[in-house]
Amino acid sequence: MKKIILCVLxxxxxxxxxxxxxxxxxxxIGELNAPFKIYLVKSAAISPDNITDSAGLKDGSFEFxxxxxxARPIGLVIAADRSxxxxxxxxKTAVAGPAPAGAVVTVPDYKFFYLDAGETxxxxxxxxxxxxxxxxxxxxxxxxxxxxxxLEPIWSENGDIGQFQMNTPEETQKTDAFKKEFNARxxxxxxxxxxxxxxxxxxHPNSPISxxxxxxxxxxxxxxxxxxxxxxxxxxxxxxxxxxxxxxASIVRMEKTAIGSPAPDFVENDVNGQPVSLKNYKGKxxxxxxxxxxxxxxxxxxxxVLKAYNKYKGKNFIVIGVxxxxxxxxxxxxxKKDGLPWIHISGLKGFDDPVARLYxxxxxxxxxxxxxxxxxxxxxxxxxxxxxxxxxVLE
Numbered sequence: 001m002k003k004i005i006l007c008v009l010x011x012x013x014x015x016x017x018x019x020x021x022x023x024x025x026x027x028x029i030g031e032l033n034a035p036f037k038i039y040l041v042k043s044a045a046i047s048p049d050n051i052t053d054s055a056g057l058k059d060g061s062f063e064f065x066x067x068x069x070x071a072r073p074i075g076l077v078i079a080a081d082r083s084x085x086x087x088x089x090x091x092k093t094a095v096a097g098p099a100p101a102g103a104v105v106t107v108p109d110y111k112f113f114y115l116d117a118g119e120t121x122x123x124x125x126x127x128x129x130x131x132x133x134x135x136x137x138x139x140x141x142x143x144x145x146x147x148x149x150x151l152e153p154i155w156s157e158n159g160d161i162g163q164f165q166m167n168t169p170e171e172t173q174k175t176d177a178f179k180k181e182f183n184a185r186x187x188x189x190x191x192x193x194x195x196x197x198x199x200x201x202x203x204h205p206n207s208p209i210s211x212x213x214x215x216x217x218x219x220x221x222x223x224x225x226x227x228x229x230x231x232x233x234x235x236x237x238x239x240x241x242x243x244x245x246x247x248x249a250s251i252v253r254m255e256k257t258a259i260g261s262p263a264p265d266f267v268e269n270d271v272n273g274q275p276v277s278l279k280n281y282k283g284k285x286x287x288x289x290x291x292x293x294x295x296x297x298x299x300x301x302x303x304x305v306l307k308a309y310n311k312y313k314g315k316n317f318i319v320i321g322v323x324x325x326x327x328x329x330x331x332x333x334x335x336k337k338d339g340l341p342w343i344h345i346s347g348l349k350g351f352d353d354p355v356a357r358l359y360x361x362x363x364x365x366x367x368x369x370x371x372x373x374x375x376x377x378x379x380x381x382x383x384x385x386x387x388x389x390x391x392x393v394l395e
Contacts, residue, residue: 023115026063027122029131035080038062043073043112046085054082070241071116071140071208076128079108114140114208143209147200154193161185174303179383194222198230206235208243215247224258227251250360257359259377263288263370266355268322268345271332276320276345279374285317285393286370287381290361292324292350293334298365301382302338305367308386309342315394316372318342324364326350 029038040053055062057078077085085108111128118136122128133141165173165182172178201210214230222230228251231239238244256264263286267277278286289305291298309319319342325331326348335344347353351361359368369378369389378389 021067021069021117022065023068023117023136024063024065024119025115025122026061026119027131028060029057029062029078029109029122029124029128030060030126032057032060032078036078037080037082039077039079039082039085040064041075041077041085043075046075046077046108046110048082048085051082051085068115068117070211070238070243071114071137072243073112073212074115075110075112076122077108077110078128113137114144116140116208140208143204143207147197147209147213150196150200151193154189154196157189157192161189176384183383183385194226198222198226201230201233205233206238208238208241210234211238211241211244211247215243215250224251224254227254254360257368257376257379259379261376262374263368263376264358266358268347268353268355270343270345271335276343278320278370281318281320282374283316283372285312285315285372285390287317287319287386288322288359288368288370289319290322290324290356290359290364290366292364293330294325295364299334299338301365302340304383304386306338306340308390311387312390312394317390317394320345322346322353322355323348324350324353324356324361 025040034056036057037054038057039051040055041047042050042052053064053066055064079085109128111122111131111133113133114137116137116139120133120135120137122131122133124131161182164185168178173182197213201214204210211234214227214234231247231251234244239248255261263278265277265279267275270276278288287305287308291302293299305319309317321335321340321342321344323331323344323346325334325346328346328348331344331346331348334340345355347355351357353361365382366380367382367386368376369381371377371393377393381389
């Protein structure tokens, strides 16, 4: 009898876990019917490839069911044809491929929010765009809104810095005095953003938003030790979630490219299709520079890299440019237009470039300075900071 009781008791936590991690997402949007459907998609980009589920609409009503371990960002989209689902967050227009002559291409109706376990209701009398989200997901979306409210003034300061640059004559922008002031202002805002996100995480260790804020909003604003410290603040439930374990794995990968670590070796083809291996340049100072032809800040930074290259190329210093382009023509055209005489490599796979993935590159421009022993000694060197660092080791 005791064995039976023990078996039943041991089953209860698993049953409760399953119930707690089940979500029901339902709602009513106007009075829509077929051929319109509602699609559940990953929030990174609305596209046919990111559809995780779909449901028919009956007088505007729909329902999804599933499991998740912590709240996650999702998108809901209403469209009559899944081929119209090619819309990135924040854009006002959809790209659905070439349309027949005379055809009207419409933007699908969509809404992004965080979905949590339990029952969530999405409702509107006319569209997803104006829909309210109530029920189990209210708390996590309220937390996200609170963080965004705190970050809004900081993003506004970033806008002011951009305006300051735009209002400064081009010749003045080339001066060291301007570059130092510009970099100091950017650094100050970065520190403010890191502090704001860090404070939110410390005050919300049980919130999935803290994990997403750590992954999405810290970027180059925080050092690796700071990222590890903030990750440790998160509750065990958040750290042990699928997303939490994924971020822990990314921290491990980031440690491999931290200052003082041996630079990971790679082999990738150059502009002529010839393999380039990092280990072949051991004994030299190597600036590994990640960029792309379509990246405006990268193209603005290229003259600074060129200036440094011309100044130090005779002092055991080389540059290897890693392009995150996806097609060869614009990559080669940018090299020629910007006059970049160093080694250039690319897998033409965008951010899926093997070298970019190896170095955990999620934003560009970014670079790594590698010493003759093959160790990373600096990263994210831009403008005057690049020249100052090279001067300290080469002069």
